[in-house]
Amino acid sequence: MAKSLDLEELNARFEKAEPEEIVSWAVSEFRPRIAVTSSFQTESVVLLHMVSTIDPSLPILFLETGWHFQETLDFKRELVKRLKLTNVIDLKTDPRVREASIQKSHGKPYEKDPDHCCYINKVEPLQKALKNYEAWISGIRRSQSKTREHISIVEEYENGLFKFNPLANFTSGDIWWYIKKHSLPKHPLFEKGYLSIGCWPCTRPAQPGDDERSGRWAGLAKTECGIHTLMKPKGAEEKPRVAEIQEEGRDI
Numbered sequence: 598m599a600k601s602l603d604l605e606e607l608n609a610r611f612e613k614a615e616p617e618e619i620v621s622w623a624v625s626e627f628r629p630r631i632a633v634t635s636s637f638q639t640e641s642v643v644l645l646h647m648v649s650t651i652d653p654s655l656p657i658l659f660l661e662t663g664w665h666f667q668e669t670l671d672f673k674r675e676l677v678k679r680l681k682l683t684n685v686i687d688l689k690t691d692p693r694v695r696e697a698s699i700q701k702s703h704g705k706p707y708e709k710d711p712d713h714c715c716y717i718n719k720v721e722p723l724q725k726a727l728k729n730y731e732a733w734i735s736g737i738r739r740s741q742s743k744t745r746e747h748i749s750i751v752e753e754y755e756n757g758l759f760k761f762n763p764l765a766n767f768t769s770g771d772i773w774w775y776i777k778k779h780s781l782p783k784h785p786l787f788e789k790g791y792l793s794i795g796c797w798p799c800t801r802p803a804q805p806g807d808d809e810r811s812g813r814w815a816g817l818a819k820t821e822c823g824i825h826t827l828m829k830p831k832g833a834e835e836k837p838r839v840a841e842i843q844e845e846g847r848d849i
Contacts, residue, residue: 630729631733634736637669637672642782649681658688660688750762789802
């Protein structure tokens with residue numbers, strides 16, 4: 598039977614709570630049907646460290662797009678070993694879908710249609726994986742960008758999935774306070790100006806004065822890959838799935 602939560606009461610309660618308390622509550626309430634998502638960049642270490650102290654065996658979902666910086670993959674291995682995380686799961690799209698998108702775009706799907714590239718390599722694999730869980734813990738924060746400034750700490754999707762954003766109220770200063778307090782490492786590209794890191798073709802160093810995510814899809818009218826915006830809470834219109842796009846004749 599699907600769980601029922603009083604979102605209004607929980608959000609009011611968690612607005613003043615420490616992130617660790619929120620993570621602990623979510624884990625105790627939903628284990629073993631709960632997973633964490635992580636991009637394994639500098640800011641990711643905060644949530645990953647919290648998880649490692651609460652339950653290092655929690656499933657941690659990583660979107661392996663095939664376009665990551667080598668530094669990200671190296672940093673991921675370092676964090677997994679250092680934090681003793683025992684259940685990191687790489688999510689990948691259907692190889693046939695990926696290969697078709699590469700061929701149709703002459704090897705550069707991220708240039709021809711970046712929205713669709715993100716959709717088949719990130720959104721769909723995550724949607725598929727999350728069908729195995731009742732709850733999802735994410736590390737997104739309100740201060741990261743305009744598209745995230747109104748997120749709730751607890752959200753519910755139409756399929757009954759609950760999403761927890763325990764770091765919603767953390768500022769960049771809070772992130773760095775936590776990193777220094779626990780002597781946590783930084784992503785190798787951070788010192789080169791990469792404040793937010795995704796796939797290498799679509800990531801540039803952030804510009805002074807811009808928000809933390811300004812280097813993502815620089816020069817494009819795009820600020821999100823879609824996993825936090827296309828997968829919206831109850832009442833939102835869903836993005837067409839790959840099969841539907843194929844039926845419409847759209848390139849993949």
